[in-house]
Amino acid sequence: MDIDGADKQEEKPVKKAKVAAAQASASAESAAPYPDMALAQDIHRLTMIHAGKLSVDDATSITGTKPEDLLERVMLRVGAGSSKPFDDVIKENEEKYKAIEKEEGKDVSKVEAKEKEEQVDDSEEPLLNPELYRHLQSTLAYNSSSALSEDQLKTLAAHNESILAILAEGVTKAKEEAGDMEVLHATMEIARYQAKTGTKESALAAYENVLALPKLSVGKKLDGHLEMARVCSFWGDWRQMKDVLEKAQKIIASGGxxxxxxxxxxxxxxxxxxxxxxxxxxxxxxxxxxxxxxxxxxxxxxxxxxxxxxxxxxxxxxxxxxxxxxxxxxxxxxxxxxxxxxxxxxxxxxxxxxxxxxxxxxxxxxxxxxxxxxxxxxxxxxxxxxxxxxxxDSYQSVTLDSMAASFGVGTEFLDMQLSRFIAAGRLTAKIDKYGGVVETNRPDWKNARYQEMIQKGDLLLNRIQKLGRVVDL
CATH class of the missing domain: 1.25.40.570 (Serine Threonine Protein Phosphatase 5, Tetratricopeptide repeat)
Structure with a gap:
């Protein structure tokens, strides 16, 4: 399970206000809040710190939070949070989805408006994701006294299964008593819950069920693919993300x-x-x-x-x-x-x-x-x-000493860097080590284009002459 894709190849104390030029559009506002890509960035940073690739000082400067505090915040977010007792969190989540199930079959616009109101604090709502929690606990060596026990993680898994069963009942009810839009809404609820609490595989499978629905508009198909792409990105599956977006590109060619x-x-x-x-x-x-x-x-x-x-x-x-x-x-x-x-x-x-x-x-x-x-x-x-x-590009030749002074580095270091890039064909220059001079070897683009034009002109003239001889015959 590769959460940040490191093998394939900031904490924000207060959520920043969005810049005016980046207000969410209508379709973006209706997008699922999960997977949370800001959380994915925090997980990546913790992974880099744990691997020794990002220093504690640099991480603190970038995120504004000490790594140990960031780790605690991430684990609480992935687990059951900290504001309420574990059992109360489970109970409230169950009551929430039972209420949603009762709404299925009613006016979708009213249901979505109600959910939008409830999504104000989604950035702090715990994910209740046992598989991700176990992965991070192992990867980041998290052994805090506040860590969830294995029994609690099993309780979370069982709870999520019960919620999915409630949502599945909502789909059945919508098919029997309502229309296509209500069925789409109920099926999408399952996919989004899987994106929040499940694995990459379970989430993508749930979204495939959404895309398999009949009479799905181009816009809704695109929304589904974009949310699938976000799932792939969150779990570090770059290849599958690219495949999903290629499918979306084909869909949008027919409208959107x-x-x-x-x-x-x-x-x-x-x-x-x-x-x-x-x-x-x-x-x-x-x-x-x-x-x-x-x-x-x-x-x-x-x-x-x-x-x-x-x-x-x-x-x-x-x-x-x-x-x-x-x-x-x-x-x-x-x-x-x-x-x-x-x-x-x-x-x-x-x-x-x-x-x-x-x-x-x-x-x-x-x-x-x-x-x-x-x-x-x-x-x-x-x-x-x-x-x-x-x-x-500004010189025909320049001394190494002069260039080193301009870059604020030593002559030997500059010589080594230039030699490496020249040998790799990245710089059009050569170094005269005896004279301590760098000579540029820029191609004469104007002359090259002139020669190319002459060659093409000669070729065209030859073809015209051949055509003239054929016409004379």
Whole structure:
């Protein structure tokens, strides 16, 4: 059971208010609150701390919470919470779903409105998920005195089975007494409860039952696929997430509103990051900055962070200035992502010394992010290549000492870095170690294009001459 996908390849004390540009859309507001992707990020950070890949100081700085407090909060959230006795939590949850079952067959819009009111505090509602609890207890070596016992975990499992039985009765009742919308609502309740309390396999199977319903609209099919993709992402199954989104793309080709199209693009952008397809991800992320509404997937500042990091690797300087550095949506969340914004600014301003220092500051933020951590080494390497190439593009030759001073590093270190990237074909330059000079070897693009045009012109002329001879005959 791979909760963060680490082998395949922040605590927020107060929930932050969403930025105005990232208000949830109508379809996003109706999305299931589970799986909770903020919780998945916290679990990933705890996994990185436990593995020694993220220091305690860095984790505390990023999350604003000590790791031991974050661990306690996560385990309470996955288990039965802390505000009420265990037995009371079980009893209240059972009463809640019995009340929902009584509503099945009635006006779906009224039921959904009532549920929306009850979802205000979903971010703190315990998951009651015994399988996830056991996995984290083992993986993170959680042995607190407040930990749930094995008997309590078995009680949770039995309780969840009883709730699923209640929800299944609701489906049967809806089929007998109501219409297609009520059946869809009742079947979706089972899938969403499985996403909250069950395993990846049980949740996906429940969503397949939803998608198998007759007369399902394109919009509802897309909603089901997006929620399935979130289940796959939560459990670290990147490959299956990509497969689910590919199916969603085929569905939306036959219809679908712009809101869901934009949400699908946001999901696809993160899926592309997970499989290191950064260029298509960068385009989707940049295009979605103004229309982002997937607050169930990630927070808006987090989305902007992904957009900046990926687009730094591909955007031209003029586009970087226009879309990132001076972008109004980006500036709205500047205070929440100071490191990545400083990275973009120092690169644009050619302040290479500050740029390298910012890369060092960026590293723990990459490790602490479940989407970027598997590619942190690759991203850091590409950011170095980007700066070195930008610097060398301004010179035909430059001394190693001068370049080292600009980057604020030692000459030997710079020599080693440049040699590695030149040998790998990442930099168009060569090093004269005897003279201590770096000579650029940039291709003459204008001349190359001129030669290409001449060759194509000759080819076209030959074809015209052959055609002329055929016509004369």
């Amino acid at each position: 509103d712009w809101d869901r199209r934009n949400r699908l693009k946001a999901y696809q952008s993160l899926s592309n990051i997970l499989v290191r397809e950064f260029e298509p991800a960068s385009k989707l992320l940049l295009g979605g900055i103004a229309t982002f509404s997937c607050t169930e997937l990630c927070e808006y500042p987090e989305y902007i962070m992904y957009a900046i990091i990926t687009n730094l690797l591909f955007l031209k300087r003029t586009e970087l200035k226009k879309n990132i550095i001076d972008g109004s949506e980006v500036l709205q969340v500047a205070k929440e992502i100071p490191v990545v914004l400083k990275l973009a600014n120092t690169l644009y301003e050619c302040d290479y010394k500050a740029y390298l220092h910012t890369i060092v500051d960026l590293q723990p933020h990459l490790v602490a992010n479940r989407y970027l951590q598997p590619h942190s080494g690759y991203i850091l390497r590409e950011l170095h290549v980007l700066a070195f190439q930008q610097f060398l």
